[in-house]
Amino acid sequence: MSGVRELAEKMAVVVCCGSGGVGKTTGAAAIAVEAASLGRRACVVTIDPARRLADALGLGELTNEPRKVDGPWPGELWALMLDTKTTFDALVTQYASSPQQAERIISNRLYRNVSGALSGTQEYMAMEKLHELHSTGRFDLIVIDTPPTRNALDFLDAPRRLTRLLDNRIFRLLIMPTQSYLKMVSAATQRVLRTIARVVGAEVVDDAVAFFEAFEGMEQGFRDRAQAVVKLLSDDATAFVVVASPRRDAAQEAVFFADKLIEAGLGVDGVVVNRVQPAFGEREPVLAANASSGLRRLLENRNQFTALAASEHRQLAALRDAAGEAPIAYIPMLLDDVHDIGGLDLVRAHL
Secondary structure (H helix, E strand, C coil), X not given: CCCCHHHHHXXXXXXXXXXXXXXXXXXXXXXXXXXXXXXXXXXXXXXXXXXXXXXXXXXXXXXXXXXXXXXXXXCEEEXXXXXXXXXXXXXXXXXXXXXXXXXXXHCXXXXXXXXXXXXXXXXXXXXXXXXXXXXXXXXXXXXXXXXXXXXXXXXXHHHHHHHHHHHCHHHHHHCCCCCHHHHHHHHHHHHHHHHHHHHHCHHHHHHHHHHHHHCCCCHHHHHXXXXXXXXXXXXXXXXXXXXXXXXXXXXXXHHHHHHHHHHCXXXXXXXXXXXXXXXXXXXXXCCCCCCCXXXXXXXXXXXXXXXXXXXXXXXXXXXXXXXXXXXXXXEECCCCCCCCHHHHHHHHXXX
């Protein structure tokens, strides 16, 4: 593969992962722009609540539904910003047996906490949104800007984590109050619940029991969906791109991500390194003896930038090794931040 751009041309899903602050959102958008430039229908999903991407795409705002972006490309470009709770609410509504059951869950205080703040929920909803968009068949390519997380596999493990919760013995007990089985074990269960209530409060326990009661009958739908997400992530048409910057800590984090993807059997299909210091040639210019002081200062600046570029090159050595044969795109330090389609096009040109 000659470059990261070929992922935009051939893949159905591109998952961009990496630590925060390395330009992951911009990299994901640039891959989607490249796909649109190749005549494909592309959608980029960002989790960044800042308006940088919306501004760069010429949009006032992004919502949880795809919004078309007009631009000078033969294909189509769509974008959305993940809303974790709205996505979770839509899932509950889909799998509930009735509008009343959905309302009981959505209005439950425990659910409101789980859907908005529980660790891992954002990662799971990012994968759910990916599955939802892929299932519609509307797009040739979906690019996911995953949440920044130290655990490189949080977004991959989120579907499995939900399945483990649904299979948990305590969960199974708590969804039994409407079933005859609980009548046989109610005394023991009630003792456990009373003990928990003394620690966390009876109101919290009541919310938990009501939540799991309301969830009854919906487990299989969530379990099937989680398995479908895992299958999609393992598909040959899904690619994983590690996004990094040449900072020492960011480069080390990128190596960690790459290693974890390889351990999971998924591999690294591409690397994007943002804000790289451009080199100015290996040979140092020779100045004439009568060169001006201004020219000598310029040469000194050039030598300092060259030394910085060499330092970055050394810091990225471990990442190049971890990437193996995967293509690496180096995005140079631009004169300005990416704040419009023109800036995204500059980034795209380096893919």
